[in-house]
Amino acid sequence: MLGTPYVYIDYEKLKTNITGMAAFASRLGIKLRPHIKAHKMPEIAHMQMAAGAAGITVAKLGEAEVMFSAGIKDILIAYPLIGEAKMQRVRRLLAQGCNLSLLVDSEAGARMLADLAIPGGIDLLVKVDCGLERCGLLPGQGLEEFVRWLVGLKNVNFKGLLTHGGHAYACSNYAQVQAVGRGEGELMVEAAASLRKKGIAVEQVSIGSTPTARSGGSVAGVTEIRPGNYVFNDATQIALGVAGEECCSLKVRSTVVSRPAPNRAVIDAGAKVLALDQGAHGGGGVSGFGLLENPAWTLTRLSEEHGIIEGSSLPEIGRELDIIPNHACPVINLATTVQVSTGEIWKVAARGEVR
Amino acid sequence: MLGTPYVYIDYEKLKTNITGMAAFASRLGIKLRPHIKAHKMPEIAHMQMAAGAAGITVAKLGEAEVMFSAGIKDILIAYPLIGEAKMQRVRRLLAQGCNLSLLVDSEAGARMLADLAIPGGIDLLVKVDCGLERCGLLPGQGLEEFVRWLVGLKNVNFKGLLTHGGHAYACSNYAQVQAVGRGEGELMVEAAASLRKKGIAVEQVSIGSTPTARSGGSVAGVTEIRPGNYVFNDATQIALGVAGEECCSLKVRSTVVSRPAPNRAVIDAGAKVLALDQGAHGGGGVSGFGLLENPAWTLTRLSEEHGIIEGSSLPEIGRELDIIPNHACPVINLATTVQVSTGEIWKVAARGEVR
Numbered sequence: 001m002l003g004t005p006y007v008y009i010d011y012e013k014l015k016t017n018i019t020g021m022a023a024f025a026s027r028l029g030i031k032l033r034p035h036i037k038a039h040k041m042p043e044i045a046h047m048q049m050a051a052g053a054a055g056i057t058v059a060k061l062g063e064a065e066v067m068f069s070a071g072i073k074d075i076l077i078a079y080p081l082i083g084e085a086k087m088q089r090v091r092r093l094l095a096q097g098c099n100l101s102l103l104v105d106s107e108a109g110a111r112m113l114a115d116l117a118i119p120g121g122i123d124l125l126v127k128v129d130c131g132l133e134r135c136g137l138l139p140g141q142g143l144e145e146f147v148r149w150l151v152g153l154k155n156v157n158f159k160g161l162l163t164h165g166g167h168a169y170a171c172s173n174y175a176q177v178q179a180v181g182r183g184e185g186e187l188m189v190e191a192a193a194s195l196r197k198k199g200i201a202v203e204q205v206s207i208g209s210t211p212t213a214r215s216g217g218s219v220a221g222v223t224e225i226r227p228g229n230y231v232f233n234d235a236t237q238i239a240l241g242v243a244g245e246e247c248c249s250l251k252v253r254s255t256v257v258s259r260p261a262p263n264r265a266v267i268d269a270g271a272k273v274l275a276l277d278q279g280a281h282g283g284g285g286v287s288g289f290g291l292l293e294n295p296a297w298t299l300t301r302l303s304e305e306h307g308i309i310e311g312s313s314l315p316e317i318g319r320e321l322d323i324i325p326n327h328a329c330p331v332i333n334l335a336t337t338v339q340v341s342t343g344e345i346w347k348v349a350a351r352g353e354v355r
Numbered sequence: 356m357l358g359t360p361y362v363y364i365d366y367e368k369l370k371t372n373i374t375g376m377a378a379f380a381s382r383l384g385i386k387l388r389p390h391i392k393a394h395k396m397p398e399i400a401h402m403q404m405a406a407g408a409a410g411i412t413v414a415k416l417g418e419a420e421v422m423f424s425a426g427i428k429d430i431l432i433a434y435p436l437i438g439e440a441k442m443q444r445v446r447r448l449l450a451q452g453c454n455l456s457l458l459v460d461s462e463a464g465a466r467m468l469a470d471l472a473i474p475g476g477i478d479l480l481v482k483v484d485c486g487l488e489r490c491g492l493l494p495g496q497g498l499e500e501f502v503r504w505l506v507g508l509k510n511v512n513f514k515g516l517l518t519h520g521g522h523a524y525a526c527s528n529y530a531q532v533q534a535v536g537r538g539e540g541e542l543m544v545e546a547a548a549s550l551r552k553k554g555i556a557v558e559q560v561s562i563g564s565t566p567t568a569r570s571g572g573s574v575a576g577v578t579e580i581r582p583g584n585y586v587f588n589d590a591t592q593i594a595l596g597v598a599g600e601e602c603c604s605l606k607v608r609s610t611v612v613s614r615p616a617p618n619r620a621v622i623d624a625g626a627k628v629l630a631l632d633q634g635a636h637g638g639g640g641v642s643g644f645g646l647l648e649n650p651a652w653t654l655t656r657l658s659e660e661h662g663i664i665e666g667s668s669l670p671e672i673g674r675e676l677d678i679i680p681n682h683a684c685p686v687i688n689l690a691t692t693v694q695v696s697t698g699e700i701w702k703v704a705a706r707g708e709v710r
Contacts (some may be wrong), residue, residue: 003710079615080621109613133619195679258482272685305392317464355623
């Protein structure tokens with residue numbers, strides 16, 4: 001044992017989260033394609049596949065390459081790939097037998113993929129912006145024209161529409177989150193219907209974030225959900241009302257290393273372990289930089305290697321503390337390994353894959 | 356080549372930064388002990404040693420172990436080490452011949468090190484809080500009593516005082532930064548004088564952050580400075596007036612991957628490459644999440660893998676962009692390798708050492 005800080009994963013809670021989402025998707029008869037950027041570990045991806053996932057979602061080629069090497073065959077890269085270096089890596093993955101689908105939201109991006117001239121074509125989903133205002137096309141404002149153009153492009157297969165209701169993270173309660181989720185699902189189902197009216201086959205209607213997976217996935221016509229964070233949950237999901245503390249399977253274990261003042265304790269978990277997230281996409285609701293076990297304590301500041309706790313009856317030097325991070329995904333991205341409650345140590349195999 | 360995003364280091368600028376700080380310390384006849392948490396690379400530590408550094412500073416045992424394996428012998432761990440696992444690693448480093456010094460700011464911490472009963476004792480510096488309100492003792496409010504107690508403790512050698520004027524990052528201009536630096540140096544020199552009056556030998560008076568290294572280091576009686584970030588500089592140093600854009604040796608290279616709206620460009624550098632820092636310790640002055648090459652463009656939002664640029668005359672899909680990050684240290688901590696202007700690729704060897 002090297003001491004603290006380290007990431008601790010409760011295996012039973014992890015498994016409950018995985019089977020819970022899988023059961024939801026199965027009950028509705030829709031596909032679950034979890035986003036593995038949250039965990040970056042083949043061990044967890046295999047648990048998700050064993051629980052019935054249709055395949056996985058990744059954010060970049062590096063994650064796809066690691067997961068494919070670990071035996072996961074059905075991979076969606078939910079990110080617009082641009083540039084010659086990326087195209088060569090796409091070609092290699094396809095040549096190795098990966099069942100790859102990709103996302104496009106521009107003619108430039110689609111042409112690069114078409115130019116690979118892959119026999120049988122590359123499976124593509126078109127990114128729709130359902131309110132996050134990040135990537136993607138808008139229904140009624142360019143989406144339909146783009147899909148019509150894409151369907152006519154050689155060497156690509158238009159498979160359907162994809163969106164991400166990440167603006168749910170800006171909500172202040174679960175009722176708002178559910179409304180965003182329903183809106184996400186309805187917008188996508190309508191967009192698909194309008195394409196079908198023009199004779200275009202739309203096989204996939206893929207939505208989802210962890211907050212909106214259930215409300216969005218319940219809209220009839222949605223075919224697939226892609227939550228990621230749900231395997232762990234975190235203080236942001238708690239603040240949104242999406243999960244309770246008992247559903248948080250990931251914690252950061254740290255040690256009090258200094259007690260320089262009566263109202264200040266310093267722990268060895270700083271921004272290089274916990275990251276600086278305080279809610280995504282304008283979302284708030286979290287106070288401080290992580291949830292502590294005692295409500296009288298607040299993690300008010302992070303340096304790179306120090307966390308400052310203020311409050312009353314503060315813990316003494318040497319005491320170990322568990323922290324539910326504000327956002328579990330960047331915490332995993334900072335950890336080399338995680339300590340699992342079973343006694344195993346898992347390597348964060350796709351960590352460090354920055355592209 | 357794997358494509359973007361990646362960290363790019365301009366070797367000539369890096370070298371100029373290293374030799375500039377070394378020349379400053381040499382001119383004043385003080386020691387330079389650079390903090391390697393900024394770069395985590397033996398290549399750069401060796402450049403610093405070759406330029407005249409007296410040794411290095413690290414934040415954790417993992418960094419010390421990597422740097423010692425790479426041939427750096429004189430290492431200060433500027434962090435209070437607590438707990439049995441850490442004590443065993445200290446013992447191992449000492450047994451291997453590392454010339455190690457450590458920091459303490461509590462009786463509990465000092466006793467753990469003393470209990471190792473290292474023949475000849477362990478060299479210790481006492482952490483002083485000069486205004487950051489993180490770790491450390493206050494002169495006139497416990498510091499002198501603690502040092503007197505420490506001097507009487509067996510198996511440890513009190514070598515001097517150490518502080519970090521990190522509150523300089525909360526300043527809004529360089530005149531304020533210089534005032535913090537002078538205050539940092541003066542407080543430490545006075546604290547050392549008051550101990551010497553009581554017959555206690557104080558060999559080291561160690562101060563410094565990148566912003567305060569020059570103003571604090573110029574105070575007569577200071578013996579050592581420990582800047583880290585100066586090898587790279589970043590948008591925070593620019594905002595503080597500490598460095599100009601021409602001194603920034605580290606940039607993140609990214610590609611425009613989506614142009615979903617006339618006033619929005621999306622790049623492939625997000626929080627998992629750039630980190631979310633917007634100034635440290637209450638400091639501001641930076642606008643957005645990194646400095647772009649065109650002042651008409653602002654990096655207004657980061658998702659994990661997306662950067663959103665708003666402004667006018669935005670770049671088209673496929674265009675590569677260089678970003679000066681707000682804070683270079685966490686960027687290095689997120690990168691597996693860096694591309695150097697010489698053509699070499701350096702591994703961030705101490706990255707992933709979270710403890």
